[in-house]
Amino acid sequence: MVQQTLAGSRIRERRVMAGLRQAELAHQVGISGSYLNLIEHNRRRIGGKLLNDIAQALNVEPSLLSEGAEAALLAALREAAAETEAATPELERGDEFAGRFPGWAGLIADQHKRLRSLEHTAATLTDRLTHDPHLATSVHEMLTMVTAIRSTAGILADTKEIEPEWRNRFHRNLNEDSQRLAEGAEQLVAYLDDAGDASAGMTLPLEEVEAMLAVHKFRFDNLVNATPDELSAFVAAQAQLTSDAARDMAMTVVRQLRADARLLSLDMLERQLTDGGVEPARIASDYGVPLSTVLRRLAAVSDDMLPMPLGLVMCDAAGTLMLRKPVEGFAIPRFSGACPKWPLFQALSRPMQALRQTVTMTGREAKRFDCYAVSEPIGTIQVNVAPLYHSYMLIVPLEEAGDAEAAVGSSCRVCPLAQCEGRREPSLLADVG
């Protein structure tokens, strides 16, 4: 937990500067006004997601609240210096530079932030353009229309004598195809306009399901006692789900997460988390529940019950990602294949064996994570029939630096790791050779 002696005072200061009442800010971040009052008077510790949420609501960097303006600027300058390859700034004189030239220091910090944002956009767009099945289908549709239009127009232009019936037919075809082409182009433009925001542009059912899950923070404890009809009505009422396919997928996921809530109540988890922190295998053993249930449940409750949110990713036996609960610093590709070094995929080759591996996500931030993974069979067990497996991986962010662990990426296309035996395509972000 970050040092936060005066964090509450800074939050109050920034809130007043933003012209927000205490109740307004509290409502925005989902806490009571009285709790926020305690925080602002430094009587309650704050960190993790709540600090981030308050910072976002106040439109400032979290470090500005936890450490103050100068510390935030220095941290940004150090980060920019660490990630540059073109220059060798004098790190030991960073505070002197920030003190003497705060404007220039602020400019460097802002440009570094913008650079990271642009890199993220480029990576998202690349992921989408290269591997998005919807995009590939749309482009193919448009090329087919263009082909039909070109051939038909060529006939009308080059055929000297053409029967009126054929001429009319081809004119009609041109009209139809040009309308389809125009509609397809409009949809494609609208689709690509959303591509820069990784949280927008939901057209695939899975994306809609993940958006719905994010709204509910992956928790459906309130549905533990719901009847099947009530459950169906709940899913049908979710605005994020616009297609039958999305609703069907959502129903499957919601049923699973609700079943997890029945097996592992909040009280049961609270006792475990108070005692020993995040130890999924111990929780599974103590309560006699599948490890996959524990991994899903921990991810679901982490936003509210743990200092930091935990991530979760699930794949089927083909390695296709089926469910994603993102966590900051661990990039999970949306469309392309993920990094084969993830413990998630190793678990597929060792069914029912609990895995734990500390990994470092490659890239500019190089954050460390503890990953817990297990694959378990699905469906009914049949004699002499090889079962199918689903694999789950819980992603736990680590704060402390440590020895070099296994380096993993998001996907090959945007991974800078050179000389990786698992690489299946060149990277855009590094000259990997």
Add this chain to the structure above:
Amino acid sequence: MGKNVLVIEDEPNIIEAISFILSRDGWSVATHSNGHDAVGVVQAAMPDLVILDVMLPGKTGYDILRELRSEDATQGLPVLMLTAKGQVKDREMAERAGASRFMTKPFSNAEVLDAVRELVAG
């Protein structure tokens, strides 16, 4: 010329345009629009040339072509493959599947006519 061409393509207006230009050039044109039973249709018709789209409902043009090349009767049948993807790897995939020629969309009517004439003459 009186020779037979079978066009396997699921876009109706492309079928109509190709059929028109080939008919005007003297070819007898038959068409089919899904991949599921395309192999059987080719084997029944035994045309002089097949124009085959890659993206078909039911089965891809690559799979259809591999099946045709695995049968004695259709092993040497000239096949002009049509695709929206024009990269080297797509051309190589078409060649490996057994395409006699590979044409990327959008193509001109003259290109199709020239290809058909050359493939049948050859």
